[in-house]
Amino acid sequence: MSVFPDKVLYPPNNPIGDLVRTLVPAPFSDVLNGGLAIFSLLALASLTPVVLIWLERKVAAHFQARLGPMRVGWHGTLQPVADGIKLMFKEILKPEGADTFLFFLAPILPATASFLVLTVLPFDHHLQVTDLNAGVLFVIAASGLSIFGVLLAGWSSNNKYSLLGGIRAGAQMISFEISLALLMLLIVLLSGTASLRGIVLAQQGTILDWWIFKFPLFGLVAFILFLISSTAELNRGPFDIVEAESELTGGFTTEYSGISFAMFFFAEFVNMFVAAALATTLFLGGFLAPQMGWGMLDRLLDAVPGFVWFFAKTYGVIFIYMWFRWTFPRLRVDQLMVFEWKVLLPMHLFLLAVAGFFITMEWIPL
């Protein structure tokens, strides 16, 4: 018996996995293969912030008719790498009166939690570290861990800005966590499965079978609500009251420097990727090609590997997040809370009831 389930770890034609299994005896080859899978995810997780920081700065610059970073590398592509190296060599300062253990623990939690969610994402038909039958629940649980990091960072820094920023961030993140949970619940209800791969496979067919279109009109509403809630969950503009510079200087990261600060940024950008990947998986058909129902074109689109579609859709959603940030003005803290509890929450409950009714009337067959 293998230590890890066979079908998910090794795709049908995985030369590396086969090679490892011929070279190493049975139980160790499984552990080695599992390790290789996780290391490739770690590589993805460390490259994602590099790409996203460059994109963020470039997109922001071009929205404001500037050029953005241009000096390091071609069009500033190496700028995030240079920043990372700089942060690596910076001194980590612990402010006077800070709780040493919690102060150093705080940046580790969100960074690890954001990486953990990547293990259940289906990047392609057979490109997934593990396919949990409660994948959606795992995503909610793992992403919930990063709230601890934020609260601990705010409390342990012994700084008023950090404390207020941390508590604001905590309140905002838990509020919008409910929104996200209920929207994921909606898709679980529609798909009849809580495994992320199962949800993608429930959207097979043409582009009209994706949940954004297949659940007529309400699917589009749910997708927009998901974008709003995840933007707030990520503490990004226009919901970035957590880091409102004019009020709280740096929010909960005020006292952090060097690599500890970099870890918060790492978590933030990996979380952004994860949120966009979830929007893709739940609403936009994940790794499925956008088939139109025209024979020739469909075969052409199908020839493109699934992970290309997955990353194209994910980066499309990420662009929308960046677009949001430079389009809408920042909300006040009371407006944000009222918006979540009095507008979004009743809407989600209504959407769930409508979905239940539609399924019972057999208007949305699988």
Place this chain on the structure above:
Amino acid sequence: MTNYAIIGFALFLGALFVGGAIIASRLLAFSTPHSRRKVQAYECAVDPMGDARIQFKVDYYLFALLFLIFDIESLFLFPCATIFRSVLAGLQANISSMVIVAELVFFLLILLTGLVYAWRKGVLVWEKSV
């Protein structure tokens, strides 16, 4: 169970990666002698006033309580949502499918009642004294 074994493995390697980066930085980073000013809490260059663990609005705590209620109730809905389709598919002829959806809507109404109660009690108003 084996599915969760690899997630535990990923948790271990992920924490090792992050912790390793921090330890590597501690070994690499330059350090200058600590002065009183250097380790002082940052308060826009003014000497910090009093303790940093100040009082904050109790509303944050109330929202945390509300979150707890709604999160657990949405958790209860997850098994229901997962088997909703299969229950409908395996339904006996003498039970109306409307009973099943009515049960779902009934639970959602209980959730909504809790929200309306909190709303009427004024928990959802951020600025009470103004």
